[in-house]
Amino acid sequence: MEPLELEEAFVEPLELEEAFVEPLELEGAFVEHNSIHILRRICQVIYSQFGLAIHQNDHQARRRFVEWAQNEIAVVPDFHKRILFSDEAHFWLNGYVNKQNCRIWSEANPQVYVETPLHPEKLTVWCALWAGGIIGPYFFKNDEGHNVTVNGDRYRAMITNFFIPELNNHDVQELWFQQDGATCHTSRATIDLLKDTFGDRLIPRFGPVNWPPRSCDLTPLDYFLWGYVKSLVYADKPQTLDHLEDNIRRVIADIRPQMLEKVIENWTSRLDYIRASRGSPMPKIIFKM
Numbered sequence: 001m002e003p004l005e006l007e008e009a010f011v012e013p014l015e016l017e018e019a020f021v022e023p024l025e026l027e028g029a030f031v032e033h034n035s036i037h038i039l040r041r042i043c044q045v046i047y048s049q050f051g052l053a054i055h056q057n058d059h060q061a062r063r064r065f066v067e068w069a070q071n072e073i074a075v076v077p078d079f080h081k082r083i084l085f086s087d088e089a090h091f092w093l094n095g096y097v098n099k100q101n102c103r104i105w106s107e108a109n110p111q112v113y114v115e116t117p118l119h120p121e122k123l124t125v126w127c128a129l130w131a132g133g134i135i136g137p138y139f140f141k142n143d144e145g146h147n148v149t150v151n152g153d154r155y156r157a158m159i160t161n162f163f164i165p166e167l168n169n170h171d172v173q174e175l176w177f178q179q180d181g182a183t184c185h186t187s188r189a190t191i192d193l194l195k196d197t198f199g200d201r202l203i204p205r206f207g208p209v210n211w212p213p214r215s216c217d218l219t220p221l222d223y224f225l226w227g228y229v230k231s232l233v234y235a236d237k238p239q240t241l242d243h244l245e246d247n248i249r250r251v252i253a254d255i256r257p258q259m260l261e262k263v264i265e266n267w268t269s270r271l272d273y274i275r276a277s278r279g280s281p282m283p284k285i286i287f288k289m
Contacts, residue, residue, distance in 0.1 A: 059279030061212035066275045068209060073268065080267055081131035083176045083203070087221035088150055091248060093121040093241055095234045121241055124149045125248060126158060129220050130175070131264045135166045137252055139245060147241060152184040156193055164197055172197060181205030181213055217282040218270055224263045228255075 072079040124147065127136035138158055142148045150158075167175075177198045179185040186205050200208040216222035233247035273282055 055214075058212060058214055061210065062215060062218075062274055062279040065210065065212045065215075065218075066271045066279075070271055070275065073271075078131075081264055082174050083178055084128045084130045084135070085178045085220050086126065086128040087180065087219060087226070088124060088126045088182075089221075089226045090149075091123045091125060091230070091233065091244060093123075093238065093244055095237075121147075123147050123241055123245055123248070126150070127221060127225060127252065128163065128177075129225055129260065129263075131261060132170065133257065133260065134225075134252055134255060135163065137248055138162050150184060152187050152190060155184040156190055159190070159193055167197065176201040176203060176209075178203040178211060178219075180211060180219070215281075218267070218274070220263050220267060223266075223270075225252075 069080070076082075124140040125136070126138040126140070127134055129135075140148050140150050140154055140158070148154065175198070177194060181204070184190065186207075191202070191204065191207060194202055194204075203209045203211050205211050205213065212218075229248060229251050232251045233244060236247070238244040238247055270282060274280065
């Protein structure tokens with residue numbers, strides 16, 4: 001879910017570009033200046049940090065998904081612990097934080113982070129998160145080892161060469177796989193590749209089970225992982241992409257199983273809220289320990 005360039009990788013319907021976001025710094029964590037508050041409305045909620053709106057048509061898709069998920073949990077009580085949630089994020093070397101993957105909020109008054117290069121260096125990172133752990137991080141690089149953004153071919157190469165081999169230690173027959181509606185995720189070639197492993201146990205946009213659009217409040221990587229990681233990896237102000245990559249690997253490796261259990265259990269509470277509110281987004285996206 002992400003990016004500044006309108007590239008194949010993360011563009012979802014009605015999502016806007018992120019170029020207007022002003023980077024900020026607070027005690028090593030980076031916060032969005034225009035992302036602090038949420039305007040609550042019954043039929044439409046505007047998230048300023050995303051630059052997008054939750055529309056009335058989305059409510060029905062969200063209600064349908066929540067009803068399906070809760071029905072599955074009623075039959076298999078630990079069903080929510082069998083879902084692999086996945087997502088990508090950009091990590092800019094200069095600490096720039098984009099509108100979609102920054103959920104680092106602070107009650108303190110942040111200080112403006114001035115440096116904003118036109119084309120800052122960045123890493124594009126993929127992870128999958130579930131109750132059993134985190135698969136990744138995976139850093140998208142080309143054949144020469146240079147950092148690149150993600151497109152369909154690179155995403156499918158990641159699935160084939162990294163993700164599927166990592167699943168060998170797990171009982172894949174019990175796991176479901178979730179991804180958002182980015183074009184590289186939902187192309188027929190990608191869905192066919194994932195079906196070879198998961199069959200119909202897929203939760204993408206327009207898949208066997210439809211993932212509702214603009215539902216970052218239901219994605220553990222959005223409501224927890226990316227914000228948590230970004231709040232820590234810039235603390236020592238990395239000066240190279242290799243240093244930033246090492247920090248990302250270290251922070252993710254240090255996330256304890258007990259923390260993930262709380263994050264996934266919180267997901268069921270989110271289902272309850274969305275069902276009770278008839279598909280409305282949560283007033284507070286961030287999960288706080």
